[in-house]
Amino acid sequence: MRKSLFAKVLSLVCLLLLAVSGAFAQFKSQEVSEEDGVPVLIKHLPDWENARNRAVHTNNVNDLRDALSARPILDLIYFAGGTEAVTAPYDAGKLLIIEYTTPQASIEADNLFKQRLAEIPQNPLTLYRRIGNYNAFVFDVTNEAAANALLDQVKYEKTVQWLGEDPFYQQKAERFFAIRAADIFLSTSFIIVGGMGVAVVTGICVGLVFFRMREQERASMTAFSDAGGMTRLNLDELAEMPVSKRLLGE
Secondary structure, eight states: OHHHHHHHHHHHHHHHHHHHHHHHOOOOOSOBOTTTOOBHHHHTSTTHHHHTTTOEEESOHHHHHHHHOOOGGGGGOOOOSSOEEEEEEETTEEEEEEEOSSHHHHHHHHHHHHHHHHHSOOSSOOEEEEETTEEEEEESOSOHHHHHHHHHTOOOOOOOOOSSOOTTHHHHHHHHHHHHHHHHHHHHHHHHHHHHHHHHHHHHHHHHHHHHHHHHHHHTOSSOOTTTTOOOOOSSSOSOOOOGGGSOOO
């Protein structure tokens, strides 16, 4: 009897400790920088070194409501499977970046966000853009151009490295081979066509120069000669007689 009661009390204490530790546990990001331990999502904020002091990084929608106030669009955000978000105020508005772990989840959320933004009036203006697996908002826009420039600074830079053999290696190799073969074919075709074009243009230029030279040579003649300047007997007396001064004496 005492053992069963002790076991129940011990179980109750363990549950209380787990609840307390879960309530006070700090949110841990899925990806942190190896250099300084800062979550990667925070580093993708524009001017993150200054913005990090006023940024809110969370995986809880209630934290976003506290930072951004109650907005209908926040009801569509579901933090599941490692989804994270970060928000920070800027001069152009309040920036919110939501990172989904898969492109499919980001695309589904993108459709929901666009539909909701089209249904509700935007006053003040809210800008939205999908950037990779990031779904980014700028709330309470004060300057639309500045808000768009703020979204332009958000870059999705993620790489996937396989611990073992890449299962998509063959597909990538085939694609690389096809692209490289197409590049070689196009470059070879351009070289051949370009070489032929250069040869034709060079031939035409050389022919024109040679033709002009022959025309000038023919124009300088005072009498016609069908021998083209070759030595011939002057039987028809049509060729010029040589100057006697240049002839050898008898």
